[in-house]
Amino acid sequence: MKLKTILIAFVSVMLVTLLTLPTFAQEKKTTVKLGSIGRTLLDSYQIGIGDILGITTWKEPDFTRENVLVRTDGKISFPLLNDFPAAGLSPMDLKYNIEAGLKSYVSNPVVTVRIVNAVSQKFYILGEVMRTGEYPLVKHLTVLQAFALAGGFTEWASKKEIILLRHEGGKDTIYRINYKDITKGKDFSQNLKLMVDDTIIVP
Numbered sequence: 020m021k022l023k024t025i026l027i028a029f030v031s032v033m034l035v036t037l038l039t040l041p042t043f044a045q046e047k048k049t050t051v052k053l054g055s056i057g058r059t060l061l062d063s064y065q066i067g068i069g070d071i072l073g074i075t076t077w078k079e080p081d082f083t084r085e086n087v088l089v090r091t092d093g094k095i096s097f098p099l100l101n102d103f104p105a106a107g108l109s110p111m112d113l114k115y116n117i118e119a120g121l122k123s124y125v126s127n128p129v130v131t132v133r134i135v136n137a138v139s140q141k142f143y144i145l146g147e148v149m150r151t152g153e154y155p156l157v158k159h160l161t162v163l164q165a166f167a168l169a170g171g172f173t174e175w176a177s178k179k180e181i182i183l184l185r186h187e188g189g190k191d192t193i194y195r196i197n198y199k200d201i202t203k204g205k206d207f208s209q210n211l212k213l214m215v216d217d218t219i220i221v222p
Contacts, residue, residue: 063157066105066113067139068093074117077129082121086135099124110134142213144169146221147176160213162196172198177222183211184218 066072070089074097076082087095093106100120105113110132121128137155142165145151149170162183172178178198185192196219200206 063159064109064134064137064155065140065158066108066110066134068106069138070105070134071136071138072105072110072113073131073133073135075131075133076117076121076125077131079125079128082125082128082130089139106139140215142215142217142219144219144221146219147173148221149173156213156215156217161210162213162219163198163201163210165213165219166198172221180222182220182222184220185214186216187214 066089068089068091072087072089072095074082074084074087082098084097087097089095089105092102093104094102095105097103097117100117103117103120108116114130114132117130117132118128121130134155140156141153142156142160143153144165148166149172151169154165154168162181166172179200181196181198183194183196185194194209194211196209196211197206201210
């Protein structure tokens with residue numbers, strides 16, 4: 020009788036373990052994917068006029084500034100470097116340039132550049148996604164990557180009837196996107212590269 024009870028308990032534990040493993044694996048995969056997108060944002064976003072930056076120099080508070088505005092001439096004001104070019108660069112490029120400029124004043128400067136507020140280049144996702152709103156537009160960002168940034172779809176999303184609104188050539192253009200056709204490899208042409216001020220609507 021005791022052996023039967025032990026066997027039942029063992030089988031129950033194994034079933035619970037097997038049922039929870041897929042969920043854990045899926046959550047782990049999602050975390051890695053979003054981390055990769057985050058790194059892409061840092062490396063690929065093109066700084067533009069009106070953007071607000073945060074610039075930190077490790078152990079050097081005199082060379083650390085929050086809310087640094089990219090002016091209309093494409094430059095920023097920074098201690099000792101005066102008017103420093105920023106527009107058109109990625110945060111990583113600007114980091115390296117500032118480090119090079121500070122070497123005359125700081126021994127082995129380590130600089131971090133953050134996008135505090137991306138004003139110059141944005142796109143928008145509305146409707147049945149997990150996180151609606153505006154997002155910074157990085158180089159070569161596609162529709163599929165935009166869905167990843169937004170956390171994926173809600174359970175009510177109509178993935179075959181997605182709309183992308185784009186203002187180009189003085190007029191508004193509507194692109195219809197079937198998410199399932201893209202993911203099944205039927206029509207990769209629908210995985211469009213996003214442009215400034217594009218709006219994606221997931222009904």
